[in-house]
Amino acid sequence: MSAVDVDQFRTRLLVERQRVVDAIDNIHSENPGSLADETEEPLFQDNHLGDVATATFDREMASTLEDNSTHVLSEIDAALARIEAGTFGTCQACGGPVGEDRLEALPWATLCIEDKRKQERG
Ligand SMILES: [Zn+2]
Numbered sequence: 001m002s003a004v005d006v007d008q009f010r011t012r013l014l015v016e017r018q019r020v021v022d023a024i025d026n027i028h029s030e031n032p033g034s035l036a037d038e039t040e041e042p043l044f045q046d047n048h049l050g051d052v053a054t055a056t057f058d059r060e061m062a063s064t065l066e067d068n069s070t071h072v073l074s075e076i077d078a079a080l081a082r083i084e085a086g087t088f089g090t091c092q093a094c095g096g097p098v099g100e101d102r103l104e105a106l107p108w109a110t111l112c113i114e115d116k117r118k119q120e121r122g
Contacts, residue, residue, distance in 0.1 A: 004089040004100050009107045010080065016107070017076045024069045027062045072108075079108035091115055 082088040089098050093115035102109050111119060 004097075004103060006083050006088055009088065009103060010083050012107050013076050013079050013083075017073065017080070020069050020073045020076065024066060024073070027066045027069070030062060075108040075110075078110070093118075 079088065082090075089100075089103055090096070091098050091112040092110045094112060096112055098109050098112050102113055109116070
């Protein structure tokens with residue numbers, strides 16, 4: 001039984017981190033007129049709202065996206081720190097393994113599925 005393939009997850013985290021940083025940059029260089037041209041940005045593709053609603057929606061969307069992106073960014077940074085600390089893949093609640101399947105789905109997961117469920121149940 002070897003530990004999780006930390007190098008693989010580090011690479012994934014770094015790729016994902018760059019993607020999030022780019023997304024935040026896009027939000028900051030906000031330019032609503034060019035949104036329609038950004039065909040590579042799936043987040044905005046299905047928003048066929050009225051003109052009046054769109055401006056407000058775009059602002060709120062950008063704000064929400066930035067909140068989410070900033071949050072994910074901190075999660076990714078924390079995961080990278082755990083890799084450096086040698087605690088990556090360890091559940092922060094019970095100290096057991098988070099589980100490789102779970103890390104595959106969410107490389108910055110901090111809880112095993114059982115503790116995650118407990119947390120979600122409150
Ligand atoms: Zn746990």
